[in-house]
Amino acid sequence: MSTTANSLHVLIVGGGIGGLTAAIALRKQGHQVEIFEQSRLATETGAAIHLAPNANGVLKRLGIFAERGGANPMERLTEYTDGGKLKRSMDLTEDNKRWQHEWLLAHRVDLHNQLKEAVQTPAEDGSVIAFHTASRVTSVDAATGTVVLADGSQHTGDVIVGADGVHSVTRSALPGAHTVRAEASGKSAFRFLVPRNAALADPETAGFCTRPGELCIWYGADRRIVLYPTSHNSVLNFVLIHPTEESAEEAERGGEAEGRETWGQQTHNLDRMLQVYAGFDPAILKLLAKADPQSVRVWKLLDMAEIPSWHTERLALLGDAAHPFLPHQGQGGGVAIEDAASLAVVLPADVSAEEVPARLALYDEIRHGRATRIQQYSRLAGQDRADGDARSVANGNTGKAAFDMYGFTDYNFGHDEWDNSTQRLREWTWNRMESPYWRMPIAFGPMPGPRQTHLGLPRDGTRSTFTTASIRFKTSRTVLQNLFPPGRSGWRFTAPDTVAYASFAQTTLNKMHWLGGSGYKHFGLYVHGVEYVGSPDGTVVRGTYMPILFESLTDPIVSGREELGMPKLYTSVDVYRREHSYRIRTGWEGAQWGNFLLQDLQQLQGKDALESARGGISGENDAGILVYKYIPKTGRQNKNVAAEEYPVFDPFAEAVPTPQPKRVYTTSKASFSIDPLDWEQLPTMHHIIARLAELPVYEIVGGKVVEGEGVPDVSGARPI
Known part of the structure; x- marks a missing residue:
């Protein structure tokens, strides 16, 4: 859709997955879009990302097909105890047919590059998205729609989208939100990649990656190892979640830069990781040891209390800026993508600048409950299992509800946010009619039309x-x-x-x-x-x-x-x-x-x-x-x-x-x-x-x- 004289001018703070998806979707709706990214290259950190059906469907609607960038289907889930005993292995190929879109395992950098390419490619009507890198936003004025950069320059639009992550600057503009901060959850994660060929070449480790699209989890009482392939099954992605105190020194050495989180990258992270998981199955430890010491990073897992509102006046937050996710369901990126879709739907081409505050309130109403619910599911999924059991949480141990994997999956996957928000916008419009x-x-x-009369006639x-x-x-x-x-x-x-x-x-x-x-x-x-x-x-x-x-x-x-x-x-x-x-x-x-x-x-x-x-x-x-x-x-x-x-x-x-x-x-x-x-x-x-x-x-x-x-x-x- 072409931008018109009545289109909105949208300023997006943050060029991560959520911000770029929002930019593509809002341009599709016919708006003029600018992105302000604090880094020079806007390179996504991390290794891999789940694109569950609820997220993949939105991307496909926007013309982003992650499989073309190397994402491969999720086909099997296998779970072990920390000692290597097989708990269960589920073939998901039939289950996945329940969902109208594929469940993909994508390399985060590949997906980010696809989104950047779409952002930087002119639309059919010639419209372009202005992508400003090395442009750190220091403050925003939600009333006037103004962002202020570190160099003192100001940019004003009709809408500000805060997609600037867990250490969001834009969040501080929300009334009362400046007191809400992301806090350490008590867990950290080692993350790195290993070439699949390296695992296949070793008879002791080959069994962990012979089947394509297989996600494996090893459960200890208070730690776990998650392994899944990406990039056409050529690379193995590892996430090793453990108590923070056992790697605190490494994470602290990595440090936190002002306004954003960084990862520890010390060469001795590998040694420390092997110590943290010393009690696990020797075969998986041998696979972990194949990691390049320079690539092993440690990341503190952060969580944040729910903020009452994601919007005020001309500002709305999405993704981690609004609701940081623990990684236990792989839904953080997916929910950010859903946020972007919803925001675009409530801001169609014919919306006026005067309507923006009311439309952003509708966006918050549509998205807040679902994102918060999935956020809570992720907390439940990450709870320690005292017995290492992958299937349930003992109420006596946690005092919380049992982990319902199937219920969580149905809720997460069985949703199309573009269509859902479209219907919510329709109903909102109907309810506002005088x-x-x-x-x-x-x-x-x-x-429309005149009121009908009735005629009742019996018939045989x-x-x-x-x-x-x-x-x-x-x-x-x-x-x-x-x-x-x-x-x-x-x-x-x-x-x-x-x-x-x-x-x-x-x-x-x-x-x-x-x-x-x-x-x-x-x-x-x-x-x-x-x-x-x-x-x-x-x-x-x-x-x-x-x-x-x-x-x-x-x-x-x-x-x-x-x-x-x-x-x-x-x-x-x-x-x-x-x-x-x-x-x-x-x-x-x-x-x-x-x-x-x-x-x-x-x-x-x-x-x-x-x-x-x-x-x-x-x-x-x-x-x-x-x-x-x-x-x-x-x-x-x-x-x-x-x-x-x-x-x-x-x-x-x-x-x-x-x-x-x-x-x-x-x-x-x-x-x-x-x-x-x-x-x-x-x-x-x-x-x-x-x-x-x-x-x-x-x-x-x-x-x-x-x-x-x-x-x-x-x-x-x-x-x-």
Whole structure:
């Protein structure tokens, strides 16, 4: 997106991973960006970094593919006692398929170089990011958006992003934050790299690195060794966490420069490290001894109390400046990347400078709780195990909650911050409207257009006919769950995976008695594997969630909305049925927005085929349909007051009459495309079609056409 006269001028303090990611994302949003980095080369210290799915997905969205820089997949986790006894070894290749993005092990310098290259490369519109090195910021004025450099020069913008790390200067500008400092946690870490070939050449150490993408941990009572490969599995990265007092002299010799942390780099660090881990398995000690003495560094692990707010006026913090992380989950860099994504989302191209303080407050609201929670998980993951057990924390020993690795992983990995923040920004915008007019389907926000009337007519669908064509596809759980009723609790997916399944289904109804023997067509989005858990008795209701159902005739739209709570709207539905193909085109007043095609249809034979086709209007054998009913209260004086509002479930087991499939056709060759067009072409529904067009398609699972007799009247639909 091009920068415009209305774009913001953003000043980023710090050129580390978080700062560079923010720069790339904010330029993508159309803003003018400057970076101020205190070092001359902005070289990332450290050795390797975890790019878990939650972080890797953000980078990929920004055009950063870490695997091109040498990052390799995380494929196995193996844990040992300090004496070398194998505790467990888990193949993660299947588990990783749960996540829509890869879990990568990257060389930190390689990733930093990729980010720098992206920052220093002009965008397609020619816009550049000004990257000022050797530019140490000494103070900031959050009210005016001004940063002051060590040479006395001043730079003013609309936004200041404090990405200047654990010893942040920008943090001191937050009210009350100057009293909060990063403190030693009591643990330090030796860090270094060893060429993988050196380990493979030794029979005693080769077994630790024969399998690609394997992360190994040796647990002692109060210390541990973490080993994993990076750079296309050519380099082994080591992190050795231990009590600080055992290497305090080395860390102190390394010293701390003013405003930033440095690492001890004395040649005798290697000897001291081998002493600290003298009681460990001789084989791993032999591998440690292969380190270049000049490369072994020791780092004090710092922690910091939660600061109440990450923002004030035109200043917002991200990454370690806001929430320093202990390294025990490998999420420090990832959460900084998430911060950067969220900040960019809440500052889109059309935001004004006057709105900046409110948008930064929203950023804080979106990110603060999640980052703090992962920060606490990292503390739990780093607790000492008195018995060296890698799997749990003994409550009697720590007095704290047990370490739930799977729960932590699901929470950390199962998140897409760009999509999450996009939804939060939508809801924030809706809530700030002076007089929003809400009507179904509320998942898409306040609706334009006049208020609908209702028409209730009984019907007998026993002899009515139906033909349902459906296309099932794999997509993003995060994007789908953003279509859940906003601000209403109780909705969730049955599984925590970040991939989910949905279907577009179109049904042609005919011989409808209540329509004088004629018919109509409907077309909907069906989100599979959803459950509602908000009923008073705690009952879990599972089914397929339907956020939108389009129909081609006014009468069923009105009756379905008002009587049943079905989220219906009008669209034209044109069907072209041929012997082996089925094409659907959807539109409004001549503007075509959807094209759906099933080709090479093959008819199934036998009773089992017909039984498999039984189910609901989604085209799948679902338990029922979940929707959310919202009817505005009548009267101008009652704007934004609901007359009825509750979830509704339509169980197919109670359908009257029961649909009777007659013929079933299937295909593996199905496809669809959605064009959101613009407001002029779709004046009453562009905001909905644009959201449908955002659905990523990871895989078309298949297509199906079912013909039959008996159309239910949906009289079983009821509030939950």
